[in-house]
Amino acid sequence: PTTALPTLALKPSSNPLSDAQREAILAAPGFGRHFTDNMVTIRWTEGRGWHDAQLVPYGPLSLDPANMTLHYAQEIFEGLKAYRRPDGTVATFRPEANARRFQVSARRLAMPELPVETFIEACDALVRQDEAWVPPHGGEASLYLRPFMIAAEVGLGVRPANEYLFLVIASPAGAYFPGGVKPVSIWLSENRVRAVPGGMGDAKTGGNYAASLLAQAEAAAEGCDQVAYLDAVEHKWVEELGGMNLYFVYGDKIVTPELTGSLLAGITRDSLLKMAGDLGYTSQERRISIDEWRRDSENGTLTEVFACGTAAVITPVGLVRSARGEWTQSGGEPGEVTSKLRAALLDIQTGRTEDVHGWMHPV
Numbered sequence: 001p002t003t004a005l006p007t008l009a010l011k012p013s014s015n016p017l018s019d020a021q022r023e024a025i026l027a028a029p030g031f032g033r034h035f036t037d038n039m040v041t042i043r044w045t046e047g048r049g050w051h052d053a054q055l056v057p058y059g060p061l062s063l064d065p066a067n068m069t070l071h072y073a074q075e076i077f078e079g080l081k082a083y084r085r086p087d088g089t090v091a092t093f094r095p096e097a098n099a100r101r102f103q104v105s106a107r108r109l110a111m112p113e114l115p116v117e118t119f120i121e122a123c124d125a126l127v128r129q130d131e132a133w134v135p136p137h138g139g140e141a142s143l144y145l146r147p148f149m150i151a152a153e154v155g156l157g158v159r160p161a162n163e164y165l166f167l168v169i170a171s172p173a174g175a176y177f178p179g180g181v182k183p184v185s186i187w188l189s190e191n192r193v194r195a196v197p198g199g200m201g202d203a204k205t206g207g208n209y210a211a212s213l214l215a216q217a218e219a220a221a222e223g224c225d226q227v228a229y230l231d232a233v234e235h236k237w238v239e240e241l242g243g244m245n246l247y248f249v250y251g252d253k254i255v256t257p258e259l260t261g262s263l264l265a266g267i268t269r270d271s272l273l274k275m276a277g278d279l280g281y282t283s284q285e286r287r288i289s290i291d292e293w294r295r296d297s298e299n300g301t302l303t304e305v306f307a308c309g310t311a312a313v314i315t316p317v318g319l320v321r322s323a324r325g326e327w328t329q330s331g332g333e334p335g336e337v338t339s340k341l342r343a344a345l346l347d348i349q350t351g352r353t354e355d356v357h358g359w360m361h362p363v
């Protein structure tokens, strides 16, 4: 029954925000602070599969206090963006890749897999309905989509639920970091880990972010913007940041930590591996140790480091600090390769260059 595609009933808000209110929000959206007029919800029930797909006014959910998600965190989510193109039309970036990763996350969390087509259709329907919320072409703002799924069963037994609720909400997004493309500083966490081998680091599930919050607060106390996590066994190999993957630039070669199962297979990360050649760079996935990171920064062979993800796009790393000392990265300035990749990616996403990889999905 899980493969039958439900038809989406359109029951949008009859009381959307006024044009003036919406435009005031779009002028300075921030990240994840404002939500559009509508949302999509689809239910799954054991024995029945996916059903009751609807687009309804954005609003609170009513949850029983014993809803399983609230106790055992059986939850997964995605993040993707819709961009306004020069001709005024709207397209999302690689929604199929998000749909597939959502299935990977669902399997890891023992949840039902939402068909790829249903995931994409749910996102499309919301973007179409709330199209006025997609910021104008020309800036860096976009409409961030947050598909997610929670357990909908009530009870305190520890086992996979027999009912689920899938939702898509949307939020206009400006720069993720308030400083814009200013380089961020990184705290190298040598004792706190985000994910372990055999754990759920490669699933996009709330628990991984909960696990990162204390380290993030400690990084802030050390004057740093973000935490870089190391592998949980040797505390030696660089994995990723709390919400972004990392890239290391060696001249004209870009290198990213290989997928070990304990870091997220970022879609931006994958796109950059595929785009590198377009700009005359080579790309590589391999293990990178913290000792190599420091040594090669200091001897100048590691020329730039940047973080990448849907929310943060591409953000240069300017400073790395750990309990053992600190060093500056690329003189604390955004590097040339970082800037070129960032511009090239945004040009594809916002429709300023030809979509040679076939990544854009017109809505």
Ligand code: PLP
Pocket: 079, 240, 241, 242, 243, 244, 245, 264, 265, 266, 267, 268, 269, 308, 309, 310, 311
């Ligand atoms: N790593 C983590 C832990 C993330 O939360 C994200 C954000 O989605 C990423 C990496 C980057 O993934 P993507 O490029 O698919 O947004």
Ligand code: COI
Pocket: 078, 079, 080, 243, 244, 309, 310, 311, 312
């Ligand atoms: C994203 O980039 O989509 C993320 O999920 C990062 C963060 C907001 C959790």
